[in-house]
Amino acid sequence: MRSTGFISIIAIVMASIDLYVFQVVKMLSQGSSSRTKSIIFTSYWVLSISIIVIFISLPYLNTERWPKNLRNYLFATIVGFFFAKLIASVIFLMDDLRRLIQWAVAKIFFRNTEGESEVNEGISRSVFLSWLGIGIGGTLISSLVYGFSNKYNYQIRRIPLAFNNLPPAFQGLKIVQISDIHSGSFDNRKAVEKGVQMVLDLQPDLILFTGDLINDRTMEMLGYEEVFSRLRAPLGVFSTLGNHDYGDYVKWPTEEARNQNIEDLKTLQANMGWRLLMNEHVVLEKQGQEIALIGIENWSAKARFPKHGKMWKAYPGAEKYPFKILMSHDPSHWDAEVRPKYGDIDLTLAGHTHGMQFGIEIPGFKWSPVKYVYDQWAGLYENGKQKLYVNRGYGFIGYPGRVGILPEITLIELV
Numbered sequence: 001m002r003s004t005g006f007i008s009i010i011a012i013v014m015a016s017i018d019l020y021v022f023q024v025v026k027m028l029s030q031g032s033s034s035r036t037k038s039i040i041f042t043s044y045w046v047l048s049i050s051i052i053v054i055f056i057s058l059p060y061l062n063t064e065r066w067p068k069n070l071r072n073y074l075f076a077t078i079v080g081f082f083f084a085k086l087i088a089s090v091i092f093l094m095d096d097l098r099r100l101i102q103w104a105v106a107k108i109f110f111r112n113t114e115g116e117s118e119v120n121e122g123i124s125r126s127v128f129l130s131w132l133g134i135g136i137g138g139t140l141i142s143s144l145v146y147g148f149s150n151k152y153n154y155q156i157r158r159i160p161l162a163f164n165n166l167p168p169a170f171q172g173l174k175i176v177q178i179s180d181i182h183s184g185s186f187d188n189r190k191a192v193e194k195g196v197q198m199v200l201d202l203q204p205d206l207i208l209f210t211g212d213l214i215n216d217r218t219m220e221m222l223g224y225e226e227v228f229s230r231l232r233a234p235l236g237v238f239s240t241l242g243n244h245d246y247g248d249y250v251k252w253p254t255e256e257a258r259n260q261n262i263e264d265l266k267t268l269q270a271n272m273g274w275r276l277l278m279n280e281h282v283v284l285e286k287q288g289q290e291i292a293l294i295g296i297e298n299w300s301a302k303a304r305f306p307k308h309g310k311m312w313k314a315y316p317g318a319e320k321y322p323f324k325i326l327m328s329h330d331p332s333h334w335d336a337e338v339r340p341k342y343g344d345i346d347l348t349l350a351g352h353t354h355g356m357q358f359g360i361e362i363p364g365f366k367w368s369p370v371k372y373v374y375d376q377w378a379g380l381y382e383n384g385k386q387k388l389y390v391n392r393g394y395g396f397i398g399y400p401g402r403v404g405i406l407p408e409i410t411l412i413e414l415v
């Protein structure tokens with residue numbers, strides 16, 4: 001009942017926004033022919049009503065049996081149009097408030113020509129702001145549609161990192177980090193294979209995967225375990241668990257089924273040749289010198305995500321090694337626990353945010369809405385001698401695309 005009530009409220013909000021935006025569409029259509037108006041109005045309402053009907057129907061549909069692509073694109077369309085109209089409505093509302101204030105001022109202070117002049121002057125401004133709202137909303141929708149083509153547009157980011165305490169044998173060590181594969185969202189095996197080959201072409205010494213191999217179920221890796229088992233490196237391939245790997249976002253028939261899913265995921269990674277680190281550390285040796293690699297289960301400072309990670313279990317014994325790398329899926333772990341309690345961990349590698357798969361990145365500037373939730377959400381962060389790198393994610397989930405924040409393969413070279 002609570003879910004149905006919530007959906008009803010959202011549907012009412014959507015319908016109200018549609019009505020509000022339609023008033024602007026009508027105003028901007030003045031001067032058009034009757035045929036043009038008919039086409040515009042009919043198209044607008046057919047699309048708007050269809051989206052609302054589909055949204056209301058979702059709780060009663062067995063969407064898990066739908067083709068994966070259909071679910072993803074349908075979700076993106078509904079959310080995309082909602083936010084496009086919402087943003088446009090904010091601009092329209094600002095203009096309406098401006099005109100209301102202007103009208104009130106005119107009524108109170110200008111009873112003759114001055115007031116009329118103020119109102120008349122505002123008409124062209126209103127038209128401009130109306131077109132601005134339509135333009136911004138249309139740009140958002142267009143960018144989301146364009147982003148569908150970017151979901152496999154893997155970008156290699158080369159990050160040289162200098163550490164004074166790095167043992168000489170590890171100078172020039174090439175680490176490839178990938179994160180957030182989300183195999184349950186894949187729909188193009190060849191594109192995924194291309195990304196894996198890009199990793200291999202970098203000839204890394206070490207490959208580290210920082211969690212979220214699946215969306216919910218281990219069976220999502222069927223057909224892709226062979227692809228990712230091709231990943232090999234002289235010092236090994238190591239992995240950790242992310243929040244999605246626990247199957248917390250799907251309803252299981254029993255707790256035993258959920259636990260079995262996690263065990264199956266562990267077995268699958270072992271069969272792929274990956275060494276899954278579960279609150280433990282391993283020692284990497286090269287030319288008789290050693291560094292520590294620590295891997296913990298998901299640990300988040302955000303209340304809605306689990307805290308399975310146990311640094312108190314993984315860290316002891318690692319303190320004697322001169323250089324330490326930590327794999328921890330959620331970047332909020334860095335500020336919350338790693339920096340305050342483990343000041344000798346030199347490099348932390350995380351993922352999780354995907355950069356929200358939406359934002360702007362140009363030289364010297366990056367922005368995404370996710371920055372208002374996570375202080376560290378993409379790229380390199382430093383505090384004193386400690387460094388954190390947040391990978392933007394290899395895969396995608398929810399929205400089947402990428403706008404501005406492209407999928408990432410990170411090549412870190414220790415120098």
